[in-house]
Amino acid sequence: MAHQHESASSAPGEDEVYDFASIQKKWLPVWDEMKPFRSGDPDDKRPRKYVLDMFPYPSGDLHMGHAEVYALGDVVARYWRQQGFNVMHPIGWDSFGLPAENAAIKRGIDPRGWTYDNIAQQKASMRLYATSFDWERELHTSDPEYYKWNQWLFLQLYKKGLAYRKDSWVNWDPVDLTVLANEQVLPDGTSERSGAVVVKKKLTQWYFRITDYADRLLDDLNQLEGSWPSKVLNMQRNWIGRSIGADVEFEIEGREERVTVFTTRPDTLWGATFMVVAPDSDLAAELVEGSTPEIQERFGTYLTAVQKSTEMERQATDREKTGVFLGRYAVNPVNGEKLPIWAADYVLADYGHGAVMAVPAHDQRDLDFARAFDLPVRVVVDVNAPVTGVIPVIDIDEHGDPVLPDMESTDPAETGIALAGEGRLMNSGPLTGLSKSNAIKKVIEILAAEGRGRAAKNYRLRDWLISRQRYWGTPIPIIHGADGTEVPVPEDQLPVLLPDAEGLDLKPKGTSPLGAAEDWVNVPNPIDGTPARRDADTMDTFVDSSWYFLRFLNPNDDTKAFDPREAERWAPVDQYVGGVEHAILHLLYARFITKVLFDLGHLSFTEPFSALLNQGMVILDGSKMSKSKGNIVYFTEEVEKHGVDAVRLTMAFAGPPEDDIDWNDVSPVGSSKFLARAWRVAKDVSSSPDVLWKNGDPGLRRVTHRFLADAPGLVESFKFNVVVARLMELVNATRKVIDSGAGPADAAVREAAEVTAMALNLFAPYTAEDMWEKLGYQPGVALVQWRKADPNLLIAESVTAVVQVDGKVRDKLTVSPNISADELEALARASAGVQRSVGEREIVNVIVRAPKVVSIATKG
RNA sequence: GCUCCCGUAGCCCAAUCGGCAGAGGCAGGCGACUUAAAAUCGCUUCAGUCAGGGUUCGAGUCCCUGCGGGAGCACCA
Numbered sequence: 001m002a003h004q005h006e007s008a009s010s011a012p013g014e015d016e017v018y019d020f021a022s023i024q025k026k027w028l029p030v031w032d033e034m035k036p037f038r039s040g041d042p043d044d045k046r047p048r049k050y051v052l053d054m055f056p057y058p059s060g061d062l063h064m065g066h067a068e069v070y071a072l073g074d075v076v077a078r079y080w081r082q083q084g085f086n087v088m089h090p091i092g093w094d095s096f097g098l099p100a101e102n103a104a105i106k107r108g109i110d111p112r113g114w115t116y117d118n119i120a121q122q123k124a125s126m127r128l129y130a131t132s133f134d135w136e137r138e139l140h141t142s143d144p145e146y147y148k149w150n151q152w153l154f155l156q157l158y159k160k161g162l163a164y165r166k167d168s169w170v171n172w173d174p175v176d177l178t179v180l181a182n183e184q185v186l187p188d189g190t191s192e193r194s195g196a197v198v199v200k201k202k203l204t205q206w207y208f209r210i211t212d213y214a215d216r217l218l219d220d221l222n223q224l225e226g227s228w229p230s231k232v233l234n235m236q237r238n239w240i241g242r243s244i245g246a247d248v249e250f251e252i253e254g255r256e257e258r259v260t261v262f263t264t265r266p267d268t269l270w271g272a273t274f275m276v277v278a279p280d281s282d283l284a285a286e287l288v289e290g291s292t293p294e295i296q297e298r299f300g301t302y303l304t305a306v307q308k309s310t311e312m313e314r315q316a317t318d319r320e321k322t323g324v325f326l327g328r329y330a331v332n333p334v335n336g337e338k339l340p341i342w343a344a345d346y347v348l349a350d351y352g353h354g355a356v357m358a359v360p361a362h363d364q365r366d367l368d369f370a371r372a373f374d375l376p377v378r379v380v381v382d383v384n385a386p387v388t389g390v391i392p393v394i395d396i397d398e399h400g401d402p403v404l405p406d407m408e409s410t411d412p413a414e415t416g417i418a419l420a421g422e423g424r425l426m427n428s429g430p431l432t433g434l435s436k437s438n439a440i441k442k443v444i445e446i447l448a449a450e451g452r453g454r455a456a457k458n459y460r461l462r463d464w465l466i467s468r469q470r471y472w473g474t475p476i477p478i479i480h481g482a483d484g485t486e487v488p489v490p491e492d493q494l495p496v497l498l499p500d501a502e503g504l505d506l507k508p509k510g511t512s513p514l515g516a517a518e519d520w521v522n523v524p525n526p527i528d529g530t531p532a533r534r535d536a537d538t539m540d541t542f543v544d545s546s547w548y549f550l551r552f553l554n555p556n557d558d559t560k561a562f563d564p565r566e567a568e569r570w571a572p573v574d575q576y577v578g579g580v581e582h583a584i585l586h587l588l589y590a591r592f593i594t595k596v597l598f599d600l601g602h603l604s605f606t607e608p609f610s611a612l613l614n615q616g617m618v619i620l621d622g623s624k625m626s627k628s629k630g631n632i633v634y635f636t637e638e639v640e641k642h643g644v645d646a647v648r649l650t651m652a653f654a655g656p657p658e659d660d661i662d663w664n665d666v667s668p669v670g671s672s673k674f675l676a677r678a679w680r681v682a683k684d685v686s687s688s689p690d691v692l693w694k695n696g697d698p699g700l701r702r703v704t705h706r707f708l709a710d711a712p713g714l715v716e717s718f719k720f721n722v723v724v725a726r727l728m729e730l731v732n733a734t735r736k737v738i739d740s741g742a743g744p745a746d747a748a749v750r751e752a753a754e755v756t757a758m759a760l761n762l763f764a765p766y767t768a769e770d771m772w773e774k775l776g777y778q779p780g781v782a783l784v785q786w787r788k789a790d791p792n793l794l795i796a797e798s799v800t801a802v803v804q805v806d807g808k809v810r811d812k813l814t815v816s817p818n819i820s821a822d823e824l825e826a827l828a829r830a831s832a833g834v835q836r837s838v839g840e841r842e843i844v845n846v847i848v849r850a851p852k853v854v855s856i857a858t859k860g
Numbered sequence: 861g862c863u864c865c866c867g868u869a870g871c872c873c874a875a876u877c878g879g880c881a882g883a884g885g886c887a888g889g890c891g892a893c894u895u896a897a898a899a900u901c902g903c904u905u906c907a908g909u910c911a912g913g914g915u916u917c918g919a920g921u922c923c924c925u926g927c928g929g930g931a932g933c934a935c936c937a
Contacts, residue, residue, distance in 0.1 A: 263937060356937045368935085666885085726883070846917085
């Protein structure tokens, strides 16, 4: 190990070895004194950068995932500081949430104490980890000083009609007796905590109307192209899931109101042969009411079965279609045909209008259903009729030849394959003969003219369910009057404080534990003083994190959530760093809230995070670390074994940040060795700080300055691994000059060592600071500005030009970097390698890219 | 099923605009130092870029097809 004692043969005074533990101990208090990472000085004239790492949930201690994100985020923050920016790099705690509450229930303690104990522990680790946070901006979402503004935010949305209560089907855990978020339901339909099969239950819950912003959330992603990982942009697009089509209204026999269906293929309206409604929809219940008792009974049985089925069963795409006829009929608005109405669970109650027009010839799901229940299939799009002059290719055979549709086998009723492709409309009245896209336009015109339909969009995105029947969260600032009215808590009465957990039964009962705090829940109605009750739900913690980046601007201001002037100066966040696990929910919610605050005039921008860096996961042996697999790498152990700097360096060096790091593929021991090597270089430097660099070894100086020139671009494109590799190269070159060149007194050695210390500050701050001291400077290498490369040293004295003949390298020439194309061509033509390989053949083309390459093409 | 990303040495990974396939590390080998070992230092082996085709003077890089791996969405009308 690096810190073992050297042999006794070393001369006195030279036996000092790299010892990360003592270096850590030495510098942490010095930095505490210096506070080099404060960003709040109003007189600071430097340009500003806002670098934000996703804040952690305080779960006990830091884990390797934290070690990665905070190492990488810190590279970026430290880099911009060295480039002359006043960098705001804040940190806080996402400290409300279920784990604290569950731990509290298990141990019979207060979630508050558990949470703040954890924070203290994690904060100590984080400080040791030498992340360059501005601790003066620290915040906790569970502090009343924070959640007061959460409640303020809720009220702003409420006033705009963007926060509302509705009855809806939610995930219900029948063992824990609580609502679950979608992400707490495992793919097999069981609860991730209790293991119980989750059922759907109808409850009144609070929602944020995020669907109002669906178009903007989707379209504004284009602005982020190039600055956000395309993977995340894609995931958000998928999640919002806009589809474009039409709403079509159908008359229902024996019913006043029409039923509206959404379809992406209104052109196939003449091919509709039945209608399907979601069995768990209000519409189904109402329609079946007008039917015979037998049908009602059959429907009831079916509905019960559907509601008992798990998500997994329901989502299995290959299962048999099921359904019941409701005994009712719809009328096709374009041709007056009677369409039987069925209830089937392949239609979802909460997508579109909970009802579809079934066109079995051109939709696979409808066709499967039609074949199961012997319903008619009518083809209205002729996919064999070339629309663009190209015959549709169904498949490629084993010889790579196209397989064309067989006229006799394309009837969906026979083949069971719906014809979903392009084609020319047939049997469709005024649409007959049109292409798909023209037919869609036309049918929308026809429907609109008759008031029976219109162009429409639909989204996969649903409104955001924000209420939780839990204790450890932000109370919803609404008071319910005895008459059922909702009264927002006046803003000057915020915050609505959480009642003391003492004496409250926090066990989930299906209603919020806050409801049992009688003194808290019973309040006079703010309007007329009559008895009223507080809303007892708390907010989803994603609300807390949807705007925390704004609270960092002025975390101690008790007069407003954030200062718009500060937002003007700092926001939006220039660089956001965090895990891809938040690619959808957190980022979508933060984008939504930012747009709402923009609309309310509080912000001048509409996207919160100008650039995003997603780091991968730290894994072990090819799989995710987990307690049950027993393949966990512990942060504390790694830091004790290898030191903070080696762990941080390993994170940066492992590969591209977005790739997963398999801890078995990387070598913290190797990182530690490199740090010791770099450190010894600084220790060996024997010249004084005022030595003239220009007298130093020119070869080493070139390596140093090439590094200075290249590293900034590499950091800015997040190629941290390459920067580290280049640093290793620099240290190797320096070592060589010390040992076998001009020696430790050479000025270039000092210059290289100083550059190494300065750059190493990005990855290994303790080692860098210690090197800086060894080199004769005052502490504070983190604030040393990045040195500019000397352009004269970037030009090599000579370069190697490659001469290719017919694409193969036939000679290499050492030439001046300023050589002209003509000179280089002449040299190339005369070179021995070219003479030999061209021989008798005729040269037909010569391409010269001075000074790098000459390419000669021959004939014969 | 739809959408997207990735295949370079035994392993992790580099390779600005298409211009010598190798910067760096791990592992391995040899050597120096040592009584020996560890540590340290020096030297060093190893791929022609998943496969096939195309464009080009020139392809790891661009295009097409296939194979392999990964991710997201999915009875979403």
